[in-house]
Amino acid sequence: MHLPLAFCYLLAHITTSLARSPDEWRGRSIYQILTDRFARTDNNLTSPCDVSKNEYCGGTWKGIEQKLEYIYDMGFNAIWISPITKNIPTGYHGYYQTDLYALNENFGTEQDLKDLSDALHERDMYLMVDIVTNHFGSVENDPSVDYSQYYPFDDESYFHPYCEIDYDNQTSAEICWLYSNLPDVRTEDQNVIDAYSTWISQLVANYSIDGLRIDSVKNVNKASMPPFCEAAGVYCLGELSNNDPDYSYPYQQVLNGGGIINYPLYFSFNETFIYNGFSSTEKLAYNIYLDRNNSIDSNFHGTFTENHDNPRIACHNPDMSVAANAIAWTILTDGIPIIYQGQEQHLAGGDDPGSREAMWLAENGSYDNTSQLHNTTAYLNQIRTWTVQHSEGYTHYKNVVLNYSDTQIAIRKDVMRFILTFAGVGQPRGTYTTIGGGFSPNSSVVDVINCKAYTANSAGEVTADVGGGAIVVMMQADFIKGSEMCGY
Numbered sequence: 001m002h003l004p005l006a007f008c009y010l011l012a013h014i015t016t017s018l019a020r021s022p023d024e025w026r027g028r029s030i031y032q033i034l035t036d037r038f039a040r041t042d043n044n045l046t047s048p049c050d051v052s053k054n055e056y057c058g059g060t061w062k063g064i065e066q067k068l069e070y071i072y073d074m075g076f077n078a079i080w081i082s083p084i085t086k087n088i089p090t091g092y093h094g095y096y097q098t099d100l101y102a103l104n105e106n107f108g109t110e111q112d113l114k115d116l117s118d119a120l121h122e123r124d125m126y127l128m129v130d131i132v133t134n135h136f137g138s139v140e141n142d143p144s145v146d147y148s149q150y151y152p153f154d155d156e157s158y159f160h161p162y163c164e165i166d167y168d169n170q171t172s173a174e175i176c177w178l179y180s181n182l183p184d185v186r187t188e189d190q191n192v193i194d195a196y197s198t199w200i201s202q203l204v205a206n207y208s209i210d211g212l213r214i215d216s217v218k219n220v221n222k223a224s225m226p227p228f229c230e231a232a233g234v235y236c237l238g239e240l241s242n243n244d245p246d247y248s249y250p251y252q253q254v255l256n257g258g259g260i261i262n263y264p265l266y267f268s269f270n271e272t273f274i275y276n277g278f279s280s281t282e283k284l285a286y287n288i289y290l291d292r293n294n295s296i297d298s299n300f301h302g303t304f305t306e307n308h309d310n311p312r313i314a315c316h317n318p319d320m321s322v323a324a325n326a327i328a329w330t331i332l333t334d335g336i337p338i339i340y341q342g343q344e345q346h347l348a349g350g351d352d353p354g355s356r357e358a359m360w361l362a363e364n365g366s367y368d369n370t371s372q373l374h375n376t377t378a379y380l381n382q383i384r385t386w387t388v389q390h391s392e393g394y395t396h397y398k399n400v401v402l403n404y405s406d407t408q409i410a411i412r413k414d415v416m417r418f419i420l421t422f423a424g425v426g427q428p429r430g431t432y433t434t435i436g437g438g439f440s441p442n443s444s445v446v447d448v449i450n451c452k453a454y455t456a457n458s459a460g461e462v463t464a465d466v467g468g469g470a471i472v473v474m475m476q477a478d479f480i481k482g483s484e485m486c487g488y
């Protein structure tokens, strides 16, 4: 009689202790996967995929599982996958759902998803799943939407009447429709909040999910977010594409201390370093301070420089050193790094849907783990992971900008000082001093990217050799002892 009860209690206990809080995500590094475009179960490397057609190309959860080694070898310890719910036929990206309780069969079965989750956890990797609470998808535009096809919201009364969004009006952004085929859910109604919360808690439990990425948060009633994140019991990462720090960062409060996909930082980074504008480093530096000043904790935001909704860096700037520096920025700056699939293969797709290329069709052979950027990404993750494990303060530390110019930025992050250069491989060599860097006076310092040894002066500053598109990452020699980096 008592055994089953005790067993249930134990299970409940285990489930609770495995729920991954924002704190447990601090040291994670995320690889973003667009499920349909990452890997096929049959591993057919010539199967066509025309991004302009908005059709399924055949990527699956099994495909991801079979390629986990490729991701793991790059040093990632978490993945974010596309929404998993059943979609209308053009919903290859997962954002046009029709039924919360049915899986997208193009991506696989319930067992496949559980297998993927297990395979990740065996490697101590986390699973982040994308969810959509703002809208459902419809083949027909308003007013011809067939609401009876939806589950559990199988009636028009669960949705707002159609209206076009006026983005200068927050109410309009929340209650109007993103497009005329995306019925907007009434997330201000308690019965809808309850239904979504039930679904979210089951989803997280059924597939042992460690974190949620929540789509279009700025288009959803703010008050619904705390109950959703509460139901999830795991780290919530909200997406809101907006360049205004004052508008964006306060959303951290309704995400129960999780974070946002850091668009304000992305926009200023893009303007500063990718578009050869090189005129707004000051704005980037300023935004770094806004980020740390206005967030509950800027280290809970997801830092990125590419994703499936925006043009890739190589689309505008083909320079390999710029690509490498952008990856270094993503992985080393404040926040939880997110590298989008294909960034490590220097893919160059343009605006959505251009940046949704099939990985198996990549230029120099699919899943090439010998490519320069795969190697760079792996090494940067190795540097970050070592630092996370050996300096308690690292993932709490808020970046300090030491100096910047139009093409360079020097940053202190805890035990690390890094200098990034965005003028391209042809850039002349020069020197850069880590003013106010604060290494121990006269200590041995190593640039672990170029394996160059320096000695700090009596003020703890180092004058580093930079240029030619170099990345410089300096740490004291005593800190990296045993890491095998540069033979230490």
Ligand SMILES: *[C@@H]1O[C@H](CO)[C@@H](O)[C@H](O)[C@H]1NC(C)=O
Residues within 6 Å of the ligand: 044, 045, 046, 047, 048
């Ligand atoms: C891979 O897909 C292509 C295009 O659909 C097809 O022609 C080819 O036969 C497939 N290869 C294998 C080994 O199945």
Ligand SMILES: *[C@@H]1O[C@H](CO)[C@@H](O)[C@H](O)[C@H]1NC(C)=O
Residues within 6 Å of the ligand: 069, 073, 074, 369, 370
């Ligand atoms: C590349 O993949 C091969 C085969 O899985 C593996 O043996 C090798 O260690 C990998 N190399 C890197 C740098 O990840």
Ligand SMILES: *[C@@H]1O[C@H](CO)[C@@H](O)[C@H](O)[C@H]1NC(C)=O
Residues within 6 Å of the ligand: 163, 169, 170, 171, 172, 175, 176
């Ligand atoms: C904002 O949008 C809502 C919903 O469409 C509308 O009712 C309201 O009048 C708008 N407010 C302003 C100031 O335009």
Ligand SMILES: *[C@@H]1O[C@H](CO)[C@@H](O)[C@H](O)[C@H]1NC(C)=O
Residues within 6 Å of the ligand: 100, 101, 199, 202, 203, 206
């Ligand atoms: C979770 O699993 C239970 C038991 O199999 C099932 O009844 C429920 O529908 C599942 N919920 C979700 C969201 O997958």
Ligand SMILES: *[C@@H]1O[C@H](CO)[C@@H](O)[C@H](O)[C@H]1NC(C)=O
Residues within 6 Å of the ligand: 267, 270, 271, 275, 277, 310, 311
């Ligand atoms: C990046 O910056 C350029 C130059 O300001 C701008 O034209 C472009 O729209 C920006 N891209 C994004 C995604 O913001």
Ligand SMILES: *[C@@H]1O[C@H](CO)[C@@H](O)[C@H](O)[C@H]1NC(C)=O
Residues within 6 Å of the ligand: 286, 289, 290, 293
């Ligand atoms: C951030 O806070 C620091 C210290 O309080 C202050 O000096 C700085 O001006 C602030 N920066 C911004 C952009 O708010």
Ligand SMILES: *[C@@H]1O[C@H](CO)[C@@H](O)[C@H](O)[C@H]1NC(C)=O
Residues within 6 Å of the ligand: 345, 346, 347, 363, 364, 371
């Ligand atoms: C493909 O390989 C060529 C020759 O090695 C190289 O020049 C090019 O940069 C590579 N392209 C990518 C996307 O890595």
Ligand SMILES: *[C@@H]1O[C@H](CO)[C@@H](O)[C@H](O)[C@H]1NC(C)=O
Residues within 6 Å of the ligand: 375, 376, 378, 379, 382
């Ligand atoms: C990067 O490539 C070099 C040279 O092939 C290799 O020695 C090193 O182990 C690679 N680094 C990582 C982190 O894969």
Ligand SMILES: *[C@@H]1O[C@H](CO)[C@@H](O)[C@H](O)[C@H]1NC(C)=O
Residues within 6 Å of the ligand: 403, 404, 405, 406, 431, 432, 433, 434, 435
């Ligand atoms: C700081 O950056 C400026 C360019 O903005 C540069 O001229 C100066 O040399 C740098 N200072 C040091 C100490 O490196």
Ligand SMILES: *[C@@H]1O[C@H](CO)[C@@H](O)[C@H](O)[C@H]1NC(C)=O
Residues within 6 Å of the ligand: 441, 442, 457, 458
């Ligand atoms: C650092 O070196 C300078 C010059 O050799 C010396 O004067 C100073 O005492 C040293 N500082 C420390 C803290 O060892």
